[in-house]
Amino acid sequence: MSTYQATVSAPVNIACIKYWGKRDTKLILPTNSSLSVTLDQDHLRSTTSARCDPGFEKDALWLNGKEDEIKPGGRLATCITEMKKLRKEYEDQNPNEPKISGYSVRIASENNFPTAAGLASSASGFAALVYALATLYKLPSSPSQLSLIARQGSGSACRSLFGGFVAWEMGTSVTGTDSFAVQVAPAEHWSDMHALICVVSDAKKGTSSTSGMQRTVETSELLQWRIKEVVPKRMKEMQKAILDKDFDTFATITMRDSNQFHAVALDTDPPIFYMNDTSRAIVAMVTELNRVSVENGGGLKAAYTYDAGPNAVIYAREKDMKEIVNMVCHYFPLLASTQPYEDRFKLFSAGEKVGE
Numbered sequence: 001m002s003t004y005q006a007t008v009s010a011p012v013n014i015a016c017i018k019y020w021g022k023r024d025t026k027l028i029l030p031t032n033s034s035l036s037v038t039l040d041q042d043h044l045r046s047t048t049s050a051r052c053d054p055g056f057e058k059d060a061l062w063l064n065g066k067e068d069e070i071k072p073g074g075r076l077a078t079c080i081t082e083m084k085k086l087r088k089e090y091e092d093q094n095p096n097e098p099k100i101s102g103y104s105v106r107i108a109s110e111n112n113f114p115t116a117a118g119l120a121s122s123a124s125g126f127a128a129l130v131y132a133l134a135t136l137y138k139l140p141s142s143p144s145q146l147s148l149i150a151r152q153g154s155g156s157a158c159r160s161l162f163g164g165f166v167a168w169e170m171g172t173s174v175t176g177t178d179s180f181a182v183q184v185a186p187a188e189h190w191s192d193m194h195a196l197i198c199v200v201s202d203a204k205k206g207t208s209s210t211s212g213m214q215r216t217v218e219t220s221e222l223l224q225w226r227i228k229e230v231v232p233k234r235m236k237e238m239q240k241a242i243l244d245k246d247f248d249t250f251a252t253i254t255m256r257d258s259n260q261f262h263a264v265a266l267d268t269d270p271p272i273f274y275m276n277d278t279s280r281a282i283v284a285m286v287t288e289l290n291r292v293s294v295e296n297g298g299g300l301k302a303a304y305t306y307d308a309g310p311n312a313v314i315y316a317r318e319k320d321m322k323e324i325v326n327m328v329c330h331y332f333p334l335l336a337s338t339q340p341y342e343d344r345f346k347l348f349s350a351g352e353k354v355g356e
């Protein structure tokens with residue numbers, strides 16, 4: 001009897017239109033669609049190995065070298081069960097394939113960046129988990145099909161199954177079959193778009209996304225306005241901006257959406273604060289940079305965005321990145337990790353590193 005094994009890695013994605021709120025907490029169905037950019041940088045990935053063997057007694061998982069519990073009915077268990085189901089269907093359709101869907105699996109996953117520090121570790125983590133099992137099981141599933149399962153691990157994970165610019169369509173069904181990720185454009189479409197991550201703090205965040213967004217759904221009136229009136233319009237405008245490579249519109253929507261996400265966090269009872277003084281100072285720096293550029297007849301140069309933590313992600317075109325990095329280094333010399341320019345964060349190209 002042989003052991004079957006696969007190792008893959010998956011990248012982080014950073015949303016420009018934020019997912020914040022679930023209409024179904026078990027299936028992880030969102031209250032609004034979202035849109036992100038997948039980052040390709042060797043420093044921001046989850047690498048996951050999956051093995052199955054008839055001798056394994058139970059499913060087991062190691063996260064960054066430490067064994068993690070797989071709670072029955074929890075998110076990890078759901079993803080593993082769904083992937084085994086897909087393998088079983090595949091075996092039924094291909095009788096010559098080895099019958100491994102009944103074996104227990106052992107999974108080892110490593111993040112090469114701080115876990116749970118607002119750097120979307122659950123996104124790359126669950127995307128890598130689902131992709132590792134799909135590779136182990138040799139499944140012919142498309143990235144959108146796999147995104148349906150990654151979504152049930154962590155909502156934002158469904159977007160990390162694609163490179164480039166990715167939309168998570170919220171869907172309308174109660175079963176979630178129409179709530180999956182699609183690629184808006186590959187990274188090569190807008191290859192001079194770059195992202196710089198400013199690690200303001202790598203401490204674990206105070207309020208997790210999962211509990212924070214649930215509290216927002218229960219208490220924020222502003223969220224209802226955002227869901228109905230704001231996001232549907234922004235999704236359309238943003239997709240057009242990406243297809244047209246219109247940086248001004250891309251940057252305007254990205255910054256406004258980050259601001260609105262933090263506004264609904266503040267509108268939550270009790271309020272949630274994810275940004276700190278340094279985050280706000282970076283907002284001021286980007287705002288000033290853009291103001292001067294526009295005053296001199298140019299367009300916007302940079303767009304900031306913040307997830308559920310104080311770290312800033314700055315999107316900019318390659319031609320402006322050097323100036324921005326110099327500015328960040330000048331005004332914020334004490335950032336926990338300032339990446340050298342050559343090491344700046346680039347976009348992930350579709351499928352590049354997955355399946356190694």
Ligand code: DP6
Nearest residue numbers: 015018019154155156209210307308
């Ligand atoms: C602010 O995907 O971590 O990063 O589905 O509960 O696991 P769960 O939440 P998660 O939330 C991400 C929130 C966000 C915005 C985004 O990535 O769209």
